[in-house]
Amino acid sequence: MKNKKSESFLIEQLVFILLTLVFVVAIGIFIVRTGDNTAFIEQIYAKQLALIINKAEAGMESEIDITRLLNLAQKNKFNGNIITIDNNENKVNIKLTQGSGYEYYFFNDNNIVWNVNKEERKLILNFVKLEDE
């Protein structure tokens, strides 16, 4: 009788320990995923780039560090174009996973000649007035 009671007590404690472990692991995963939130980083870079482009004037050249983007794309095993600047539709796309990405429109009418230099981990932007081309 006493053995049965001890066994039941042990099972109860084991269940509580397992539940606690599951909870701690779930919270840990949530915090880690929130911390390196790919979707959030895509949004930040798309908006920052749009602001840089909007502010720029013809003849300017900008170099932007994209180490964080390249690291996240590598972590997500994504080998596609992480940055696309569409001069026809005036929009910036940032994509760091195989799934969806983030896009933001800019209003600067200059033609943007852009290049992702993966060795130097930089995005290089050159702003050319349309009539100068």
Place this chain on the structure above:
Amino acid sequence: MNKKALRFEDMGMFFLSFAVIAVAIVIGTSIFFPYEIDIRDEEARILGEKIINAIIDNGLKEEVLKDDFNILDEADIDRQILTNGELYFKLEIIKDDEVVRSFIEGNRDLEVLCDINKDNRDNPKCFREEIVVDYTIRIISASNQKGKRF
């Protein structure tokens, strides 16, 4: 010391404690990592400043008052993007309390929405500036672009 082991009858309180901790962590992280970054204020300001810079050069440029002056070309602003309903600007050049030249482009509703219920986060953000250089130059520019996932 009164030590008490957890029993199955305590399960309700056990899950309630987890729920309270989980909610606190979710709220905390959402404050630290807000999901939506709002750059509409900055965008409206850049648009307004670009317009002003396009018409001023040691005073108001003479050609601004001519009928064929194209402000969008001068400010390097794309006309197409202004038709998407998320951007707007109005520039007025005033002399002796009379508007002698004005330029309006984009979604005119944004100007009205800027003045209604400013605490509403869904309302557009506006930039207003008044400069006096021979003429009084008054500009209001607005943005309601929020970006999207594709």
